[in-house]
Each structure stands twice: as structure tokens, then as C-alpha cells.
Amino acid sequence: MLDERKEVVEIVYHAFVKDINESLKPLDHVEDQIYFIETLRGYIAGIFSYDENLELWEEVKFDRGEFIRSKLLTKYRDKMVPFIRTNLINYFNDDEYSKTLLFQKLKINEPFFDLMDFDHFVTFVLEKTLTTHLDKLLLLPPNTSKESAVIKPEPTEIPEGNQSKIKNPEFNRKRQALMYYFVLKIMGIQTRKDDVSLAALTRFGHALFNWPYSNIDNAPLYKVIKDLPYVKPDKLLLIDLEFVKKQFADIKHAEGINLVQKEIDSINKSLS
Structure with a gap:
């Protein structure tokens, strides 16, 4: 990938x-x-x-x-x-x-x-x-x-987070957003409920991850939060969901593991 x-x-x-x-x-x-x-x-x-x-x-x-x-x-x-x-x-x-x-x-x-x-x-x-x-x-x-x-091409590096050089490429913002989504679910907060402000959830997430932004409309998290967890095609999303599940497994959080596994099972079913 x-x-x-x-x-x-x-x-x-x-x-x-x-x-x-x-x-x-x-x-x-x-x-x-x-x-x-x-x-x-x-x-x-x-x-x-x-x-x-x-x-x-x-x-x-x-x-x-x-x-x-x-x-x-x-x-x-x-x-x-x-x-x-x-x-x-x-x-x-x-x-x-x-x-x-x-x-x-x-x-x-x-x-x-x-x-x-x-x-x-x-x-x-x-x-x-x-x-x-x-x-x-x-x-x-x-x-x-x-x-x-004339501008001449120079070697490029894949940007990630706040650095242009990836030290741990498996950690990226999309996966952070997915983890944030499941943490919210564990807290009992649904991102698609009318009584929950997406702007407030975005500000909370950006404060949590220290992601700068100019305004809410341009905030990286705001652009995807309403679609979470379906932010990639199914086959690509499965890879990220497995990564997120592993993070919950590492801290032995059964509810988090089960929530992610349900999404994985649902996607696998739709692909079969």
C-alpha cells in the first residue's frame, strides 16, 4: 500500500x-x-x-x-x-x-x-x-x-502527519480517524445522530490529535467524520480496520475489538 x-x-x-x-x-x-x-x-x-x-x-x-x-x-x-x-x-x-x-x-x-x-x-x-x-x-x-x-523535479517523500518523512507509515490520519470513530461509539456517541454536532466532534478530534486547521469546513476530520467508518473502498478499508482492531487488542479492550470486528464481518459479507 x-x-x-x-x-x-x-x-x-x-x-x-x-x-x-x-x-x-x-x-x-x-x-x-x-x-x-x-x-x-x-x-x-x-x-x-x-x-x-x-x-x-x-x-x-x-x-x-x-x-x-x-x-x-x-x-x-x-x-x-x-x-x-x-x-x-x-x-x-x-x-x-x-x-x-x-x-x-x-x-x-x-x-x-x-x-x-x-x-x-x-x-x-x-x-x-x-x-x-x-x-x-x-x-x-x-x-x-x-x-x-525552470523548476526541475526532485525526489519526493510521502507526507504523513506533521512530518514529510514517515517514521511509522502504518500510522496515518485515516486510521486515526477510524480509531476516533470507534472510541466515540464506545463512549456512546453516534456521529450520525442529529443531536450531536459534527463541528463539536471535529473540534474535539482535532484537539485530541493536535491537527491544525483554518476553519471547520476545511478541517480534515470534518470532511470525513460524517462518512466514518466508510471512508475507503471495502477492500482497502478492511486493511485499516484490521489495524484498528489490533490496537484495541493490544490494550485488551473487548468492546473495541467486537465493534471493529462487526464492521469487518459486514464488509466481508458484502464482498462475498
Whole structure:
């Protein structure tokens, strides 16, 4: 599974490098390329930024469309045709529609690169790529030719949690979310009950796991909590459920083991 995810990361990363170089081509001056990269970094920050001064229920307002229009389209007009044609911002957007368009374009099987992995990929791989390239551009003389400022692919690592390098790849956010779901069930809390606020459960989970987020709508846990435990195709979900069951077995929690086993049995029955 880890190898498959690594392959997907490589596919998206190399496609991103190709598309951003295509988007940069019309910008003849290094200063314009610097501005373009800085704007993309600002766009990512607007989507994924976390303001620790805000209360948990306060939202960070960010108008994505207006940001791109005012910062890039109005300034460069027809020079942004490749940027629009490649749908470059879909590499950064965290909404389902943009992600679906990107995955369809790259012919990616989404379950191998799910919602939570996508957020980390943007903030730890793509943003790092932009920052590295920006640093190189800033060291170039003002009149450097644009051919000298091409982004070149570099080795990538699969992002997970708050680190870009996995020390324990079997532990990931999707499995944490599944464990959270079953712990809630043990506590007698049902995520699909009308009298339970999904926003409150999301804030509780993010506080528990120390997952930063900009607002509830963009919170990784909020995007999947209403669908738990069915957050992957059955065969892939079985692998994660077995992992979760083992965690309950390690602490000898019979109720947790039984709850997970019921889901496993249900899925196996549907597959037979």
C-alpha cells in the first residue's frame, strides 16, 4: 500500500512540475516569476493557514477566486492562459470538485491518495517545491533568461502527519480517524445522530490529535467524520480496520475489538 501511495505522489508531483513550468513560460522576467511563485504560496497559505489567535469556532475568510483574479489574472491577462489551461490551482484546492478534476486529469485512483493525504501533500511537498524554487529565483540576477529559471523535479517523500518523512507509515490520519470513530461509539456517541454536532466532534478530534486547521469546513476530520467508518473502498478499508482492531487488542479492550470486528464481518459479507 505504501508503494502504491508513493507512486501516486510521484505522478502528481511530476505533473505539477510540468504544469507549473508551462504556466511560467509566458513570464519573461525573473521578477514576474518571483511574483507568480509568491502568489501561489499566498494562495496555499490562504487555504491551509492556521491562526492560533482565533477561537476554534472562528473561521478564516479567504476568497480563492478573487485572490487569483486580483493577483494574477488582472495583472498578467493573456499571459495566464497556460495557468488556466493547466488548471494549476487544482493541485492546491482542497475541495472535492477540484480534487476530482485533478485526479481524473492524471488518471489517479483516488483511494490511494485520499483527502487527508492530499492536504499534507500540498503543504509539505508542493509548498516546499515552490519555496525552494523561489529561493533560487531570488538569487538570480534581474535579467536572467526565463530558461534558466525552470523548476526541475526532485525526489519526493510521502507526507504523513506533521512530518514529510514517515517514521511509522502504518500510522496515518485515516486510521486515526477510524480509531476516533470507534472510541466515540464506545463512549456512546453516534456521529450520525442529529443531536450531536459534527463541528463539536471535529473540534474535539482535532484537539485530541493536535491537527491544525483554518476553519471547520476545511478541517480534515470534518470532511470525513460524517462518512466514518466508510471512508475507503471495502477492500482497502478492511486493511485499516484490521489495524484498528489490533490496537484495541493490544490494550485488551473487548468492546473495541467486537465493534471493529462487526464492521469487518459486514464488509466481508458484502464482498462475498
